[in-house]
């Protein structure tokens with residue numbers, strides 16, 4: 001049964017459900033796929049128009065048809081303007097709330113550009129077909145329809161295309177849930193099995209995928225507190241003020257560690273490294289990429305000779321640069337301390353951004369407003385990143401203490 005939940009509408013058990021039971025089965029014939037787009041549109045659209053853009057056009061044209069659409073009841077249920085919070089719908093001021101999270105900000109900006117480009121590619125088709133769209137379809141309408149598709153469509157056909165699966169798109173997401181939508185090609189149905197038992201009246205969940213908050217915000221327009229799938233994009237780079245800049249850069253590029261230009265901050269080039277939560281203080285620091293630790297070692301080399309020795313050592317081992325700790329414990333400690341300092345500084349910047357968001361939320365008289373929801377999403381993203389960065393620094397502090405004891 002569709003009912004109201006904390007997250008908008010959701011699906012609720014009409015009777016108790018046992019773990020492993022089929023909760024819902026839908027014929028694939030009623031899945032709304034891009035091939036169900038009006039034949040005239042299919043002919044006019046270029047081949048490279050994505051399946052998400054095609055579905056967005058399908059929604060816009062079916063909504064224009066109103067009651068004449070064979071999916072009229074379903075189209076009427078789709079979220080209205082202003083109801084979604086996918087970051088592609090955020091204005092420039094709201095996007096600034098994400099600025100401190102390089103991954104959430106970068107993803108959102110890139111996605112916005114990509115959708116604007118998609119609109120530019122289909123705009124002439126919309127204009128040529130006023131009988132299918134009316135006169136008033138603007139880029140804003142297209143972006144809204146695109147966000148609807150993104151937050152409700154499922155990958156089908158081995159992920160090559162997407163489809164709207166009526167009813168299944170009323171499931172809300174839970175990170176702890178292990179139920180997924182699966183397709184049976186032979187018998188042509190989509191189904192969801194319960195991963196746990198549900199009492200009658202309880203909300204039944206599904207898992208949209210193991211996404212961190214940056215992806216959830218971009219694709220689905222929500223975030224969850226303490227999301228176990230969160231990760232942080234951590235920047236580490238080189239500055240041209242460094243006397244060994246050219247040697248380091250050459251060495252890194254020739255060992256498969258590409259450095260990309262940076263247009264803000266003190267570094268001229270560098271790269272982002274994904275850091276995940278480091279769960280054990282005494283373990284191996286799983287979550288801090290080896291390539292990042294290697295870069296810290298390369299940055300700690302003080303002479304051309306040291307860098308050449310690193311290259312020699314790499315060729316004698318598996319070819320990967322600076323993957324082994326320095327034999328000189330003091331040097332290894334220096335490299336790990338460099339990493340620690342950079343991580344600490346990022347945490348401080350995050351804490352500053354979080355305080356600013358909290359102060360703004362405190363003084364917001366219009367609680368429950370769109371801006372308030374988006375601020376809370378930005379807070380979830382940044383708090384998740386701080387949690388991960390702290391876990392990484394705690395591990396590194398412990399590791400540095402162990403190194404110091406060897407001196």
Ligand SMILES: C[S@@+](CC[C@H](N)C(=O)[O-])C[C@H]1O[C@@H](n2cnc3c(N)ncnc32)[C@H](O)[C@@H]1O
Nearest residue numbers: 007008009151152169170171172173220221222
């Ligand atoms: C597939 S729809 C689910 C049905 C939706 N609640 C509705 O009212 O139509 C996905 C949307 O539900 C909401 N949602 C799903 N799971 C959520 C969660 N765990 N927390 C917050 N919002 C969630 C988000 O608005 C998301 O864009």
